[in-house]
Every structure is written in C-alpha cells, then in structure tokens.
Amino acid sequence: MNNSAYPARHPVADRAQEEAIAPGHFYLVGGGIASLAAAAFLIRDADVPGCLITIFEALDKPGGSLDGAGSPQEGYVVRGGRMLESKYLCTYDLFDSIPTLDGRSSVTKEIFDWNETIRTSSKARLVRNGQRENAPPYGLAETHLLTLGRLSLEPEALLGDSRISDHFKPDFFETNFWIMWCTTFAFQPWHSAVEFRRYLLRFTHMTPGFNQLHGIMRTVYNQYDSMVRPLRKWLDERGVRFRANTRVIDLRYDESGALNRVAAIVCEQDNRRIEVPVGEADKVIVTLGSMTAGSSLGGTNRVAVPDHQDSSGAWALWKTIAAGRAEFGHPSVFADHVDESKWLSFTATLHDPTLFRLIRDLTGNVPGEGGLITFAQSNWLASIVLPHQPHFIGQPQDVEVFWGYGLFVDRPGNFVGKPMIECTGREIMIELLGHLHIHAEASRILDDAICIPCLMPFITSQFLRRKRGDRPKVVPEGWANLAFVGQFCELPNDVVFTIEYSVRSAQTAVYTLLGLNRPVPALYKGQHDPRVVYGAASALHSH
Structure with a gap:
C-alpha cells in the first residue's frame, strides 16, 4: 500500500480537550453516506459511544443514493455510481478506518489496490456510426x-x-x-x-x-456493496442505532438563549407522529435534500412512471425548517425545477454473454477497464458503462450487469422514435443496440435482457443555478447544536455530486460542532501547481 496516496489518520492534537466534551446524544437525520460518515467520525475521532448515536432514515435501509439491489431473476438495479479519484482525501481518510466485509484490508486499501490492478483507460470514450x-x-x-x-x-x-x-x-x-x-x-x-x-x-x-x-477509480463491486455495507457493519458493531422507516418532518426549537438550539425532532413512524426530545448536551446533524428523492423504477416492459410524491420527505423537511430562516438556505432553488434536474438511468441484467462480447470487440476494453462509453450522435445523449464482473456480491458467474443513462430524456430516440422518459427497458435496449450497430444478434440479446429504467427527478438539482446563501453553512450561524451535511450545504471550492462532498461535509460538521482540535484533510488544489496547470493547458490546446 502506498501511504502517500491518501492520508493516514491525524493524531489527536489535544486529547484533554476531546475528553472534556460533555456527553450527549447525537441524532442524525437521513441514512445516506453523509450521515453514516458523520457517525463514524463521531466514534473514531471524538470517542462517542455508538449507543449514543441514532440515525433516522425514511427508507428501510441505509445508503441513500449509493444503492444497489436486485437478483439474477428479477434484475439488478443501481440508480447510479459516483466517480472516484485519488484526491478524495476525506473519503479515503474515513475508509482507511473501515475494514472490508471480508476483513482482509481497509476499504481504502482495497480501492487503491484494485485500481492498480485494473486502471481505467478508455479506448472508446465516444462512439459514432458504430x-x-x-x-x-x-x-x-x-x-x-x-x-x-x-x-x-x-x-x-x-x-x-x-x-x-x-x-x-x-x-x-x-x-x-x-x-x-x-x-x-x-x-x-x-x-x-x-x-x-x-x-x-x-x-x-x-x-x-x-x-x-x-485517473477515474472504481470500487471492486457497486458502491453499496463495496462502501456502504462495510461502513454499516462497522457502525452496527459499535452499537449505532438505526431507526428505519422513520420520516423526520420538522424540528422544534429553543430560541431563549444566546444561541438557538434544536429542542425536539418530529417524526412519523408507522402512521404515528413522534417527538424525540433533544437535551441540552445533544446535537442534531441533518442531511438536506436528496438527489434520488422521488425515484421511480420501470421494467423491461414497463415505463418508469414519474413519482410526484417524495416518500423520503427530504425536500419537504428542508422547506419546512427553512421557512423564514435565511440561514437554512433556500431549498426551492434546487427542488422546484425538475425539468432542469431530471434524467433517466437504466440497469441491464444479462444471462447471455453475446452483448458483452460484442461491446468488448468494439471498444477494445475488457469490462471494468474502459469506463463510460458515450454515443455522441444519440438524441438522448446516452452513455453506458460495463463494470468489472461480478458487479454485485453473490452475482452468478453466468450473469452480467451494466449501467447507462441519458441526459436528454424528453427527446425522441434515433431508433425507437420515442422520448426516453416514455420508453420501457426493452425499448431502451433497442435504442442502444441501434447505436452499437448490432443487428444479427439483436433478437437474441433482447429476448434475454432484463432492463430496468429509473427516472430521477432531482438527480442534478445540486447543479442548478444558485447564488450565495442558497446553500447554508455546515454549521449555521447562531445555532449551538445543529449542523447540515450532504450535497446541499456549502463547502467552499469543493464540488457537489461526489461522495467526497458528502464525507467532507460530515467531517466538517463533527469537528466544528464538537470543537475538535484537528483539521479536516485539506482540499486538493492542483490549479495552484504550475506543473498541473501546464499539463492541463497543453492538453486542451493540443487536442
């Protein structure tokens, strides 16, 4: 393992200060990677017992947007995967402390070792005319x-x-x-x-x-199996409490002191309304918004029907608590422009090797090596990626899984003549085979494929136009026991739509709320390195 490739854990700079932190409970709203990371940092870096940490999640399992599920018979589904690269210092700092499911190494070491074995090097980043x-x-x-x-x-x-x-x-x-x-x-x-x-x-x-x-890095399996499951196991072993199927709908406040504080968390569970009191020494960390809220699945012969109800309640919660409180940001900037933030992904499960063989022959890359393949002439601007197989733990050897998505889902396809948003999984496969110029084997491939579309109305909501103050600070001014994490809080200079942003927000929230005398790993700024700038400028001009 090359220890210079990612940061080791920082030594505790002032243990006496950390031991002086008053005991209290920590309530984390949302079960995505930001909350899971916050729980891990509380345990690892602040010595908080896991039994004092409770995570509320509206769904029945953690992971948030880093999901992965399914079976060979019904088809596998990943709504999407986030790109990894070597400069995600907070992410690798966290996962250097988390063992893999088999206990052979840390998750960070597994990722770096794996990407030494299979380096991404596309020979077919774009495909035109087959x-x-x-x-x-x-x-x-x-x-x-x-x-x-x-x-x-x-x-x-x-x-x-x-x-x-x-x-x-x-x-x-x-x-x-x-x-x-x-x-x-x-x-x-x-x-x-x-x-x-x-x-x-x-x-x-x-x-x-x-x-x-x-430079793009991948995990051995999908990110749920490779990252979320080991992290959840580590938290379980330390007694962190997960309250699944529990939707947080509001916060109650105490504004009588010099600093405001959260005094209660209002939840819905099993059609019952519950108020969880928040004590003087307790702290609350809330994941704002959700990229994958309102996601809806279709099927091989079924369109993904738009879901106008956000069952997670993530956007409703943010709108509720931000009403009249400018320091909590402006959720409508991100939540109320679905036509500018939606697109559709699809996951295909194959029991016949024909399509993988043909794509391998076309691209010159084995699965897991080539990365994203974009059909530049596609009206949908469709792309696919063939990951290394198996992509799921327990996936049979004779089953292959790949993922794809389209950015322009309201435009008619080049081959099916329908908008992507109105297509079944089979029709999406027909469009894909058309761009690959696969004809003779098309029927065989289509008869075998299970293709599940997934419509996500808010998937790029974090990219929507915003101004200063639309995203709140991680720890809002004037609040004693509240922090925000996830894709919709403000971290200067870092980029949303990444695992790193969620993990960095979690690390920042924990260290700031608890006043820990230790730094969050510094943001990599290659633009300040003359060699990096020269290399980038040369590449842009030479191409």
Missing part, C-alpha cells in the same frame, strides 16, 4: 479556450447565478470536450456556471487524460 473513437480530440477553438481560462480565474461572486450557456457560444456545446465533460459529470448547458468553474479547478489534474478517463 465505430469507436480512441482518445477523441477535444475540438476546442481559441475562443473556447479563452472562455475556459476566464472562468477559471473569475471569482464566483462575479459569476453569480449565471448559466454555463451564458458564457459560451452554441458551438462550444457541440465539441467533443463538452460531450465528454457533460456525460462524465452530468452537466447541462443551463446548469450553474459556478459549479462548472469549481469542476474545472477541482479536476485540473485529470485534464491530460480526460478523453481516456485516466
């Missing part, structure tokens, strides 16, 4: 390069709530650079220019190999 494009040129004009440079230097305050499209002419959005960028990260032209700028800076070091996906 032909692969190896290391596609970026196709950027001088005007595009100048605008990218200006955005990288311009302060966020000057960009305000502008769109990406406010800064580029239409031809920029036809370049290979944009097609690869927007499908790798799921950006749309109408998304926030500030978020686009943050991504440009955060991933400067990945620019030279971006057209072959160099």
Whole structure:
C-alpha cells in the first residue's frame, strides 16, 4: 500500500480537550453516506459511544443514493455510481478506518489496490456510426479556450447565478470536450456556471487524460456493496442505532438563549407522529435534500412512471425548517425545477454473454477497464458503462450487469422514435443496440435482457443555478447544536455530486460542532501547481 496516496489518520492534537466534551446524544437525520460518515467520525475521532448515536432514515435501509439491489431473476438495479479519484482525501481518510466485509484490508486499501490492478483507460470514450473513437480530440477553438481560462480565474461572486450557456457560444456545446465533460459529470448547458468553474479547478489534474478517463477509480463491486455495507457493519458493531422507516418532518426549537438550539425532532413512524426530545448536551446533524428523492423504477416492459410524491420527505423537511430562516438556505432553488434536474438511468441484467462480447470487440476494453462509453450522435445523449464482473456480491458467474443513462430524456430516440422518459427497458435496449450497430444478434440479446429504467427527478438539482446563501453553512450561524451535511450545504471550492462532498461535509460538521482540535484533510488544489496547470493547458490546446 502506498501511504502517500491518501492520508493516514491525524493524531489527536489535544486529547484533554476531546475528553472534556460533555456527553450527549447525537441524532442524525437521513441514512445516506453523509450521515453514516458523520457517525463514524463521531466514534473514531471524538470517542462517542455508538449507543449514543441514532440515525433516522425514511427508507428501510441505509445508503441513500449509493444503492444497489436486485437478483439474477428479477434484475439488478443501481440508480447510479459516483466517480472516484485519488484526491478524495476525506473519503479515503474515513475508509482507511473501515475494514472490508471480508476483513482482509481497509476499504481504502482495497480501492487503491484494485485500481492498480485494473486502471481505467478508455479506448472508446465516444462512439459514432458504430465505430469507436480512441482518445477523441477535444475540438476546442481559441475562443473556447479563452472562455475556459476566464472562468477559471473569475471569482464566483462575479459569476453569480449565471448559466454555463451564458458564457459560451452554441458551438462550444457541440465539441467533443463538452460531450465528454457533460456525460462524465452530468452537466447541462443551463446548469450553474459556478459549479462548472469549481469542476474545472477541482479536476485540473485529470485534464491530460480526460478523453481516456485516466485517473477515474472504481470500487471492486457497486458502491453499496463495496462502501456502504462495510461502513454499516462497522457502525452496527459499535452499537449505532438505526431507526428505519422513520420520516423526520420538522424540528422544534429553543430560541431563549444566546444561541438557538434544536429542542425536539418530529417524526412519523408507522402512521404515528413522534417527538424525540433533544437535551441540552445533544446535537442534531441533518442531511438536506436528496438527489434520488422521488425515484421511480420501470421494467423491461414497463415505463418508469414519474413519482410526484417524495416518500423520503427530504425536500419537504428542508422547506419546512427553512421557512423564514435565511440561514437554512433556500431549498426551492434546487427542488422546484425538475425539468432542469431530471434524467433517466437504466440497469441491464444479462444471462447471455453475446452483448458483452460484442461491446468488448468494439471498444477494445475488457469490462471494468474502459469506463463510460458515450454515443455522441444519440438524441438522448446516452452513455453506458460495463463494470468489472461480478458487479454485485453473490452475482452468478453466468450473469452480467451494466449501467447507462441519458441526459436528454424528453427527446425522441434515433431508433425507437420515442422520448426516453416514455420508453420501457426493452425499448431502451433497442435504442442502444441501434447505436452499437448490432443487428444479427439483436433478437437474441433482447429476448434475454432484463432492463430496468429509473427516472430521477432531482438527480442534478445540486447543479442548478444558485447564488450565495442558497446553500447554508455546515454549521449555521447562531445555532449551538445543529449542523447540515450532504450535497446541499456549502463547502467552499469543493464540488457537489461526489461522495467526497458528502464525507467532507460530515467531517466538517463533527469537528466544528464538537470543537475538535484537528483539521479536516485539506482540499486538493492542483490549479495552484504550475506543473498541473501546464499539463492541463497543453492538453486542451493540443487536442
């Protein structure tokens, strides 16, 4: 293991200070990776007994957006997977303390070892006319390069709530650079220019190999099996209490002191309303919003019907507690523009090896090596990824699973002639086979495939245009025992839609709430390294 690749745990700088923390209960709202990470940091870094930590989750299992489920008979489902790379310092700091399910190593060591074994190196990042494009040129004009440079230097305050499209002419959005960028990260032209700028800076070091996906890292299995399950097991072993099927609908406050504090948590469980009192020494950590709220599944012969009810209650809770409280942010900025934040993913389960063989022959990559394949001529701007198999723990050897998604779900397909949002899993497979130019074997593949579409109305809501204050601080001003975590709190300079953002918010919340005298791992800033900047600039100009 290369210990320089990710940070080791920081030694306790002031143990006496930590031991002086008054005992109290910790209530975590939401069972996603942010809450799970917060619980782990409380135990590992603040010596909080697990039995004093309670996690409320509206669903029946933890993991939030890092999910994975299914069977060979009914089909597997992953709503999506988050990209990993070597500079996610908070994530690797956390998982360096979490053993894998088999106990052979830490999760962090397993990830780094695995990516030494199978390095992502795409030979077919784009496919056009059924032909692969190896290391596609970026196709950027001088005007595009100048605008990218200006955005990288311009302060966020000057960009305000502008769109990406406010800064580029239409031809920029036809370049290979944009097609690869927007499908790798799921950006749309109408998304926030500030978020686009943050991504440009955060991933400067990945620019030279971006057209072959160099530097992108994967877990051995899907992220639920490889990350959530080991973390949940570790928390269970330490006595953390999970209250599943419990929806938090409101918070009660005590505003009589110098600092406001949460005095009670209002829940719904089994159609009963419950108030959980929050004592003087207790603390509350709330995950705001949800990217995968309102997700709906279709089937091979069934369309994914839009779900207009958010059963998790994540958005409703944020709107309730933020009413009249500017320090809690403005949830409507992110929740009330579904037409700008929705897209559709799909997971295919195959018992016949034909499709994997044909894609392997087309791309020149074995599953797990190539990463995202985008069909550049697709009206849906559809992409697929063939992960290393098995993708699920317990997946049979004769079963293969792959995942894909489309960004423009309201446009008619090139082959099925219907909007993606109106397609069954079978119709999505027909469209995919059309772009792959697979004809003779199409019937055999279609008859075998189980394809489950998943419609997600809020999946890129965190990219929507915003201004300062729309996302609250991790620890809001004027509050003694409350912190916010997840994708919708503000962490200066870091990028949303990543596991790292959720974990960093959790680490920041725990250390700040408890006044721990230890630093959160510093944000990697490759844009301040002249060698990194030179490499990125050279790559953009040479392509």
